[in-house]
Amino acid sequence: MPYTEKELHDLRKIAADLRADLIDMIPAGKVGHLGGSSSIMDVTAALYFKHMRVFADPKDPRRDRCVFSKGHAVLAQYAAFAELGYVSREDLKKVKTLDGTLQGHPDMDHTPGIEAVTGSLGQGLSVSLGMALGLRVDGSDSRVYCIVGDGEMDEGQIWEAAMASAAHRVDNLVAIIDRNGVQATDTVEKVLPNGQIREKWEAFGWNAIEIDGHDMLQILEALDAAKQCKGKPTAIIANTVKGKGFPFAEGKAAYHNAAMTEEEYKEALSIVARMREEV
Amino acid sequence: MSKMNMRKAYGEALLELGRDNKSVVALEADLGKSTMSNMFGGAFPERYFQMGIAEANMISAAAGLALTGHVAYASTFAVFASGRPYDQIRSSVAIPRLNVKICGSSAGLSDFGDGKTHQSVDDIALMRVLPNMKVFSPADYYETKKIVKAMAEMDGPCYIRVNRNDVPNVTEEDTLFEPGKAVQMKDGSDAVVYATGYMVYQALEAAKILEAEGISVRVVNLHTIKPLDAEGVQAAAKGMKGAVTVEEASVIGGMGAAVCEALAEGPAESRVRVLRMGIPDCFGTSAQTYEELLVEYHLMPQDIVQCVKKAIV
Numbered sequence: 100m101p102y103t104e105k106e107l108h109d110l111r112k113i114a115a116d117l118r119a120d121l122i123d124m125i126p127a128g129k130v131g132h133l134g135g136s137s138s139i140m141d142v143t144a145a146l147y148f149k150h151m152r153v154f155a156d157p158k159d160p161r162r163d164r165c166v167f168s169k170g171h172a173v174l175a176q177y178a179a180f181a182e183l184g185y186v187s188r189e190d191l192k193k194v195k196t197l198d199g200t201l202q203g204h205p206d207m208d209h210t211p212g213i214e215a216v217t218g219s220l221g222q223g224l225s226v227s228l229g230m231a232l233g234l235r236v237d238g239s240d241s242r243v244y245c246i247v248g249d250g251e252m253d254e255g256q257i258w259e260a261a262m263a264s265a266a267h268r269v270d271n272l273v274a275i276i277d278r279n280g281v282q283a284t285d286t287v288e289k290v291l292p293n294g295q296i297r298e299k300w301e302a303f304g305w306n307a308i309e310i311d312g313h314d315m316l317q318i319l320e321a322l323d324a325a326k327q328c329k330g331k332p333t334a335i336i337a338n339t340v341k342g343k344g345f346p347f348a349e350g351k352a353a354y355h356n357a358a359m360t361e362e363e364y365k366e367a368l369s370i371v372a373r374m375r376e377e378v
Numbered sequence: 379m380s381k382m383n384m385r386k387a388y389g390e391a392l393l394e395l396g397r398d399n400k401s402v403v404a405l406e407a408d409l410g411k412s413t414m415s416n417m418f419g420g421a422f423p424e425r426y427f428q429m430g431i432a433e434a435n436m437i438s439a440a441a442g443l444a445l446t447g448h449v450a451y452a453s454t455f456a457v458f459a460s461g462r463p464y465d466q467i468r469s470s471v472a473i474p475r476l477n478v479k480i481c482g483s484s485a486g487l488s489d490f491g492d493g494k495t496h497q498s499v500d501d502i503a504l505m506r507v508l509p510n511m512k513v514f515s516p517a518d519y520y521e522t523k524k525i526v527k528a529m530a531e532m533d534g535p536c537y538i539r540v541n542r543n544d545v546p547n548v549t550e551e552d553t554l555f556e557p558g559k560a561v562q563m564k565d566g567s568d569a570v571v572y573a574t575g576y577m578v579y580q581a582l583e584a585a586k587i588l589e590a591e592g593i594s595v596r597v598v599n600l601h602t603i604k605p606l607d608a609e610g611v612q613a614a615a616k617g618m619k620g621a622v623t624v625e626e627a628s629v630i631g632g633m634g635a636a637v638c639e640a641l642a643e644g645p646a647e648s649r650v651r652v653l654r655m656g657i658p659d660c661f662g663t664s665a666q667t668y669e670e671l672l673v674e675y676h677l678m679p680q681d682i683v684q685c686v687k688k689a690i691v
Contacts, residue, residue, distance in 0.1 A: 207474045215445060219469040225435040226470055229442020229450070236403065236425060237446065256466070259435035267427065 106149070107315045108378065113182065114144035114315070115374035118344050120178035122371055124194045127364035131195070134354040136174040138279035138312070138339040139167075139246055145318040146244055147179040157185050157212040163241050164214045164230055168223020168257075169248035169277060170204040171356065176212065177201050185212040221254025223247070224274055228260050231269040231332075242271045242326070250282030253291050258303065264332045265304025272332040273325045274305075277312065279341035283355045300334035312337025345370060381544040382519035388481055388540055389414025391526035392451060396422045399530060403443050405429050405452045407436045413453040413483040413540075437463040437478070441470035444477040449530050455489065456482030456498035456539050460505055467535070472508045475534040480505075481526070485515075485539035486575065486626030487662050487671045497662030498539070503631025505537040506604050513604040514538040514557075515625075515633070517578035518547045521601055524555035532557065541626075543668050545576045548599070558602045560610030566596035569686045570614050570621045570650075574600045574633045577624045577677065584682035595686060606636045612644035620689030621652045624682055629656040653689045655682065 117140050125131030147153055151163040157180075167173055177194060180186045186201065193199025200209045204218025214230070217223040227245035234241050251257060264272055282290050293299075300307040306328040310317040318337070325333035341355070342348030347363050359367060395402045396418050403425040410416035410428070419426035427443075429436040433454055440450035453459065459482040460467070471478045482501050489496045505513045512532065516522040522540060529536040548563065563578060564585055573581035578599045585595040598614045600606070615621050621641070623634030634654035641648050657675055665671045672678055 215441065216469055216474045219465055221434075222438045222466055222470050225438030225466070226442040226445065228435070229439035229444075230446050231442070232427060232439065233403070233443040233446025233448050236448070239446075256432075256434045256438070259430075259432035260439070263429050263432065263435055263439065266430070 102316060102319055110144050110149055110315050112375070112378045113148050114141050115371065115378050116182060117144055117175065117178040118374060119371040120181055120191060121174050122367045124174055124177065124191050125359065127361045128358050130356060130358045132171040132174055132356050133345065133348055133359070134281065134341040134351070135169060135172040135248065135277065135279065137343045137345060138341045139172050139175050139277045140343065141313045141315060142246070142275055142277070142318055142337055143175045143179050145315060145322065147183065149319060150322045151244065152241065153183065155184070161241060163244065165244045165246070166215050166217060166223045166227045167205055167246045168217050168227070169220065169246055169251050170218030170223065172246065173205045176205070180210065180212045183212070186210065220248070220251045221256035224257055224260040227272055228264045228267070228269060231272040232267060234271060235269065242273065245272070245274045247274050247276050249276055249278040249280065249287050249293060249296070250290065252293050261300065261303040261305065268330050269332050270329050273322070274332065274334045276334060276336045277339055278336055279339045281341040281350060281352050281355065283352065285352050297336050300336070304331060306331050306333040307336060308333065309336040309338065312339035313343055344374065379546040381546050383544050384516060384519055384522040384540045385412070385414045385483055385542060387519045387522035388453070388483065388526055389417035391523045392418040393421055395527060395530050396425065399449065401448050402530060403427065403448045403450050405436050405440050405450060407431055407433050407454040407458065409454050409483070413481060415451070415453045433458045433463045434466045437466035438470040440478045441476050449477045449479065451479045451481065453481035453483055455496060456485035456501045457496060459483070460498065460501035460537065464504060468508060471535050472510045475510045477533070478535050479529045480535070480537045482537060482539040484542040486541065487675065488542035488668060490665045490668045490671050493664035494661035499628040499657045499661060501539055502603055502625065502627045502633060506631065506636065510534055511604065512536045512602070514601060515574040515603055516540070516601050517575060517599055518545055518549055520547060520549045520551055520553060521555060525601065528555065528557055539575065541576050546579050548579050548582060558605050558607055560607040560614060561599040561601065562614065563597040563599050566594040568594045568619050569690050570596040570598060570618045571682065571686065572598045572600055572611065572621065572623045572633065572637050574603060574625050577626055580677060580679050581624055581682055583679035584686065587679060587683050588686055593686065593690070600633055603633045603636060606640055608640040608644065611637055611640045612648040615641055615648040615650050617647065618650050620686070621650045622655060622682065622685050622689050623652060624655040624677065626677060627656055628659065629654040630659055632656060651689055653685050655685055
């Protein structure tokens with residue numbers, strides 16, 4: 100599907116807005132998953148604001164489903180939900196507080212738009228597989244998108260789900276691997292190297308597509324290609340930068356889940372202001 | 379007394395549910411012949427999902443099916459249905475209170491030959507501690523069938539443990555089943571025995587022996603371990619000289635522990651001495667017959683007789 104320059108521009112603008120929302124959620128001194136939320140932000144924007152079937156009612160049965168298996172990046176989803184009106188900007192400010200509604204990891208009880216309880220890593224792809232099977236049984240044409248971390252691929256359950264998804268030929272399921280190369284304590288390469296990711300997914304029977312996860316056109320084209328692929332699930336390996344957009348945090352494990360200093364926070368605010376202008 | 383098989387009850391109930399309720403789906407992990415969920419698979423292949431020997435994936439996928447409006451039954455051996463995918467049950471299923479119904483088959487010592495890796499001494503305790511989880515332990519074929527069917531009507535996650543072997547029926551086809559209710563199987567005035575699963579039969583046999591010796595025993599069937607009928611448990615202990623709990627599971631954290639908690643927190647007249655029978659703090663072992671193991675772990679009627687006598691001293 101061809102995309103106009105205006106469409107891509109509008110999406111980049113939304114991605115900039117989402118990054119601004121992200122910074123609003125974690126002011127200086129407040130610990131939050133800045134790194135993994137910003138690496139998946141462009142994909143999040145493309146999914147919720149262009150590719151997926153999304154409705155004003157987050158429970159509309161015709162909707163496509165998006166599950167963040169890497170649940171710690173839920174701040175990216177919260178930002179999208181605020182733009183969609185599922186949650187308020189006030190809610191964003193109270194994220195991870197006792198009197199707030201937005202939990203530290205995806206919680207269906209508290210947040211309209213959250214499709215599953217995730218955060219204990221490795222489980223979201225299996226849940227997504229179950230959803231894909233359930234939608235197929237019901238004759239629904241809704242699709243399921245699952246965000247998987249590259250560090251999360253350490254979990255054996257991811258590969259159980261990979262095998263079973265291929266066996267059940269769920270072509271309504273797409274896994275998007277946020278390959279930011281950094282996990283909680285160090286780089287993926289140092290913690291537990293996961294080797295030839297694309298070849299691994301292909302070997303497990305998936306259609307695999309590798310893209311630049313910050314290039315809006317590549318993201319959209321990969322999602323469209325996945326939709327065209329019949330008889331097997333698709334894995335989109337999105338090469339990303341952890342902390343994308345915030346130079347002080349980019350590629351650093353220290354910002355996996357950390358608090359910004361006052362200085363960094365000010366820098367982040369001026370970065371998102373500039374991003375919104377430049378787009 | 380006729381002996382019948384609880385696994386068969388599970389398979390038959392699932393099959394009947396499949397006919398009556400199109401939202402029922404089933405998942406299995408390469409043990410469908412043994413759990414007898416394959417009866418459902420034969421009739422409704424489009425709603426039956428072979429997940430391979432991958433229980434973690436099976437449980438989380440069951441959660442996904444529940445999230446699309448289905449009632450998902452997932453079954454495998456009790457050890458692989460409870461402890462192995464514990465965090466998947468906790469996070470994917472129990473936290474969001476999903477309609478996933480887990481069947482722990484070949485529970486307790488009932489898989490006598492396979493030994494400690496296959497004998498679930500800990501499944502009751504593990505499932506009981508999970509918020510939002512209901513835990514059932516039927517006494518026989520008929521009760522199994524009723525519970526499996528009733529679970530489809532209950533909102534949220536359920537766990538049922540099912541014996542592998544043919545066991546005597548202690549209830550009848552038309553016996554009323556009320557989830558969450560302690561059932562008095564036999565009245566008595568000296569001691570109360572709380573039993574669950576096949577141990578209900580053993581307790582009734584023990585009561586007959588004790589009766590002949592002049593000791594009158596009330597036998598209570600706890601088919602629902604969680605939520606426990608605390609009031610029913612307390613009422614049954616009132617005026618008794620002692621109480622015994624008997625289960626085919628670890629004495630730590632299981633039905634006996636739940637009874638002790640209910641009695642300790644109950645009215646003064648219910649606070650009788652309780653002796654717990656079950657698997658002591660250890661794993662199982664292989665044996666040539668089921669009965670050999672029940673003798674080895676002191677879960678025979680004569681063992682209950684001795685324990686009741688100790689409890690009422």
